[in-house]
Amino acid sequence: MTISRRTMMAAGLAAPFASLPLLSRPASAQRAAGILRYGLSAFPPNLQPWVSTGASAGTVKMLIHRSLVSYGPKGELRGELATSWALDGDGAWVFKLRPGCVFHNGDPVTAEDVKWSIEQIAGEKSTAYMRSQFQSVERIEIPDPGTIRLVTKTPQATLPSWFGNYNTFIVSRKSTPTEWIGAGPFRLVGQERGSSVEIAAFDKFYKPGIPKLKGIKFVVYADENLRFAALQSGDVDMIEYVPWQSMAAVEADPRLKLDSQEGPFMDVLFNGTKPPFNDPRVRRAVAHAVRREDIVKVAFFGRGKPLEGLPIAEGTPWWDKDLAHGWNYDPARAKALLTEAGFGNGFQTTLLATAQFGMHKDTAEIVQQHLAAIGIQCELQLPDWSTRVARGSKGQYDMAIHGVSSDNNDPDGLTVVLDTTLSPSHGRSFRVDAPRTIAALARGRAEFDQAKRVEIYKEMQRAALEEVPLVGLAWRSQGYGMDKGVMGFTNLPGALSNSSGNMLEETYFG
Amino acid sequence: MSATWLARKLTVVAGLAWLVATIVFLALHMVPGDPAELLLSTGGVSPDPASVAELREKLGLERPLFAQYAAFIGGLLRGDLGTSLIDDYPVISEIALRLPRTLELIAAGSVIAILIGVPAGVFAALDRGGAFDRAASAVTALLLAVPVFVLGTLLVLLFAQTLRIMPAGGFVPFAQDPVQHLKLLILPAIAIAKGLAAVLFRMTRAAMLDALANDYVRTARAKGLSPTRVIIVHVLRNALNPVVTVLGLQMGTLLGGTVLVEYVFNWPGMSTPLLRAVEGRDYPMVVGIVLTISVLFLLLNLVVELVHAWLDPRVAHS
Numbered sequence: 001m002t003i004s005r006r007t008m009m010a011a012g013l014a015a016p017f018a019s020l021p022l023l024s025r026p027a028s029a030q031r032a033a034g035i036l037r038y039g040l041s042a043f044p045p046n047l048q049p050w051v052s053t054g055a056s057a058g059t060v061k062m063l064i065h066r067s068l069v070s071y072g073p074k075g076e077l078r079g080e081l082a083t084s085w086a087l088d089g090d091g092a093w094v095f096k097l098r099p100g101c102v103f104h105n106g107d108p109v110t111a112e113d114v115k116w117s118i119e120q121i122a123g124e125k126s127t128a129y130m131r132s133q134f135q136s137v138e139r140i141e142i143p144d145p146g147t148i149r150l151v152t153k154t155p156q157a158t159l160p161s162w163f164g165n166y167n168t169f170i171v172s173r174k175s176t177p178t179e180w181i182g183a184g185p186f187r188l189v190g191q192e193r194g195s196s197v198e199i200a201a202f203d204k205f206y207k208p209g210i211p212k213l214k215g216i217k218f219v220v221y222a223d224e225n226l227r228f229a230a231l232q233s234g235d236v237d238m239i240e241y242v243p244w245q246s247m248a249a250v251e252a253d254p255r256l257k258l259d260s261q262e263g264p265f266m267d268v269l270f271n272g273t274k275p276p277f278n279d280p281r282v283r284r285a286v287a288h289a290v291r292r293e294d295i296v297k298v299a300f301f302g303r304g305k306p307l308e309g310l311p312i313a314e315g316t317p318w319w320d321k322d323l324a325h326g327w328n329y330d331p332a333r334a335k336a337l338l339t340e341a342g343f344g345n346g347f348q349t350t351l352l353a354t355a356q357f358g359m360h361k362d363t364a365e366i367v368q369q370h371l372a373a374i375g376i377q378c379e380l381q382l383p384d385w386s387t388r389v390a391r392g393s394k395g396q397y398d399m400a401i402h403g404v405s406s407d408n409n410d411p412d413g414l415t416v417v418l419d420t421t422l423s424p425s426h427g428r429s430f431r432v433d434a435p436r437t438i439a440a441l442a443r444g445r446a447e448f449d450q451a452k453r454v455e456i457y458k459e460m461q462r463a464a465l466e467e468v469p470l471v472g473l474a475w476r477s478q479g480y481g482m483d484k485g486v487m488g489f490t491n492l493p494g495a496l497s498n499s500s501g502n503m504l505e506e507t508y509f510g
Numbered sequence: 511m512s513a514t515w516l517a518r519k520l521t522v523v524a525g526l527a528w529l530v531a532t533i534v535f536l537a538l539h540m541v542p543g544d545p546a547e548l549l550l551s552t553g554g555v556s557p558d559p560a561s562v563a564e565l566r567e568k569l570g571l572e573r574p575l576f577a578q579y580a581a582f583i584g585g586l587l588r589g590d591l592g593t594s595l596i597d598d599y600p601v602i603s604e605i606a607l608r609l610p611r612t613l614e615l616i617a618a619g620s621v622i623a624i625l626i627g628v629p630a631g632v633f634a635a636l637d638r639g640g641a642f643d644r645a646a647s648a649v650t651a652l653l654l655a656v657p658v659f660v661l662g663t664l665l666v667l668l669f670a671q672t673l674r675i676m677p678a679g680g681f682v683p684f685a686q687d688p689v690q691h692l693k694l695l696i697l698p699a700i701a702i703a704k705g706l707a708a709v710l711f712r713m714t715r716a717a718m719l720d721a722l723a724n725d726y727v728r729t730a731r732a733k734g735l736s737p738t739r740v741i742i743v744h745v746l747r748n749a750l751n752p753v754v755t756v757l758g759l760q761m762g763t764l765l766g767g768t769v770l771v772e773y774v775f776n777w778p779g780m781s782t783p784l785l786r787a788v789e790g791r792d793y794p795m796v797v798g799i800v801l802t803i804s805v806l807f808l809l810l811n812l813v814v815e816l817v818h819a820w821l822d823p824r825v826a827h828s
Contacts (some may be wrong), residue, residue: 005704032549043782045549045596045597046597051550052550052557053549125564126564127550127561127564127565127568128561129550129557129558131558131561132558132560132562142518174657190684192681193599193604193607193778194608194778194779194782194783195606195680195681195778219680220681220776220778221679221776222773222776222782223773223774223776225663226666226678226679226774226775226776228670228748229666229667229670229678229679230670230677230679230680231676232670232671232678233670233671233674233676233677233678234674235670235677235678235679252771313738356789383542384543384789385789386542386543386548386789386790386791387541387542387543389543389544389547389551390543390546390547391542393544393547421556425557427550
């Protein structure tokens with residue numbers, strides 16, 4: 001058989017078409033096998049159970065580890081390794097352990113493991129995220145093998161929620177710094193450094209029928225636009241942190257759906273060690289000068305909500321309509337407050353943010369414009385994030401823009417941003433005087449009666465509106481995008497949105 | 511060219527590498543930002559100062575700068591680049607894992623660029639002033655003008671999001687899934703090839719036009735050689751010398767230039783750990799990666815000089 005030149009040319013022309021099946025999307029074998037492909041925003045630096053390494057790492061950690069409690073779909077605390085918890089007559093917290101729980105190595109979860117884990121978190125050499133909280137535990141007692149009793153130095157009404165944080169896991173005492181043995185619904189089966197993490201269902205998990213997936217493959221897409229492209233092209237079944245500019249496209253795509261919550265928020269921080277921001281009237285003037293709708297529209301593409309008070313979520317018992325709008329947009333009032341404080345002609349100052357994150361920069365630019373309208377001329381300072389953190393912690397700024405989410409939906413979770421007597425940090429105002437706000441936070445933490453706590457936290461909000469330890473600007477939407485065939489996942493409400501990874505144990509393909 | 515010449519060149523490379531390492535080390539320590547605080551500040555929430563102090567001690571950041579520098583240089587002389595402050599992973603292992611991926615991307619991009627740029631340059635020179643020459647020159651100008659991240663985003667938009675015939679980005683090891691590996695390589699390689707193909711086209715075209723004007727070409731034609739033989743043997747061979755030089759230098763530039771492409775296509779080469787290390791003030795990782803890129807760049811220049819001398823003995827003699 002001879003091959004003519006014409007045959008060769010025809011074959012050459014046909015080659016691109018013949019290779020199309022290779023280029024076109026393969027049938028999703030992984031999906032058929034019950035493997036969810038999840039677009040993660042960052043590769044976990046490590047999977048240590050107690051060190052904070054970000055919400056993306058937290059998502060993976062929540063699935064391979066377990067704590068005494070976790071959060072359910074409505075944000076309620078639910079039992080995990082513990083079935084119940086209550087205060088005893090002496091004011092100590094008592095947790096009853098769930099029988100039959102085992103670690104991934106097959107060992108049973110015991111009260112000794114719980115005690116050991118808490119001791120590691122609170123240890124002197126610990127770098128655990130919840131270290132300072134657990135250092136308020138004076139004694140850990142094991143009255144019987146199924147019970148653990150925590151005696152605290154001072155009353156701690158929110159102690160059970162500490163175990164809901166995704167940096168507070170119970171691991172086996174046999175764990176080593178390189179191999180942590182958890183009791184979660186999935187176990188780690190592999191990782192491609194910097195690219196992907198694979199977990200597989202743990203067949204001895206204590207909840208019947210959970211997890212519903214056979215496994216999850218986390219693929220890292222650091223760039224938010226590529227993460228969205230991967231979802232739209234079908235490379236992954238689900239992504240976290242849908243970029244705000246892409247949320248409308250996800251909603252418009254008949255194959256996809258969006259689950260979003262308003263949890264994190266943007267705020268203004270102050271340096272309270274020098275004029276003019278050591279005067280609460282000037283800080284209040286700033287609070288009344290900014291039209292929040294502009295921030296929501298420009299920085300978050302309309303995916304958020306104005307925040308004219310403290311970040312207390314609507315629908316919670318602590319929310320109050322009047323208090324929630326205590327810093328309403330009122331430039332005339334802002335000018336009057338400036339005049340009262342002796343700055344009727346305005347002043348020059350600086351506003352620190354970062355150019356590394358668009359939402360910080362955009363928010364800063366809008367705040368700058370609104371402050372200029374009442375006579376406060378701000379010079380924008382936009383270093384990289386690392387420099388922003390360093391300058392924030394050292395108080396090297398006048399005003400700063402920040403974005404954060406509290407640990408949970410209880411107002412006590414705001415302590416970390418409101419209590420300016422805590423050590424200096426980039427995430428709260430620098431030595432701003434707010435004694436009434438801080439005293440109310442302490443009272444709320446020590447009060448166990450729910451009705452009284454509600455009143456205390458409303459009082460705390462009233463105090464904060466006058467003392468202004470920070471200025472709330474906007475709630476920002478946090479969304480998960482997914483294929484419509486992905487079922488059973490819930491984006492947890494408010495500040496708990498970052499803990500939603502826990503819901504992947506109930507996720508399945510419909 | 512002699513052993514002395516080579517030894518002198520290698521000494522210069524070593525000296526420059528030390529200079530780069532020292533400048534990067536000192537510059538990083540001078541800019542604000544505490545790796546321990548950053549590491550524990552993920553999520554925008556403040557870490558416990560005691561935890562930060564504990565971590566600083568553990569990472570050796572409490573030592574005087576000179577002691578840190580001495581330890582770094584000592585390690586460097588032993589071939590030890592230290593470990594990452596972020597996750598304690600050996601820097602040398604990170605580079606060993608990532609560098610082949612970056613080099614693979616550059617190699618794939620270069621092959622595409624050579625296959626397009628050189629033939630197009632030859633045809634454009636032969637068609638001087640013609641339709642192909644004008645069209646190719648216009649496309650080249652466009653390719654040079656479009657930033658690589660814009661082209662990358664457009665490729666993703668077209669082939670992944672709209673046509674859905676290519677993956678948006680990512681990486682799968684070749685041993686695990688060769689077909690998927692190659693599919694993931696194609697778009698970033700095209701993005702890499704864009705600028706290089708345009709440069710090679712221009713260089714080849716200009717070199718060909720120069721060579722075509724030489725007397726030996728007229729002589730070859732007068733001897734009755736076929737046009738194809740004249741072009742390939744007599745013109746192209748002489749025209750390729752400057753093209754090879756430019757190709758070598760451009761490949762060095764690509765070592766740094768792949769950062770954007772790797773980021774846009776989520777290709778886990780050297781750029782991801784470099785960006786993460788700069789953001790997190792991970793001193794050993796930044797110095798290690800920058801040093802590696804610099805040494806490769808210097809060695810590549812050395813290789814270009816050697817190849818140039820081999821192709822053109824006049825260079826060797828000079």
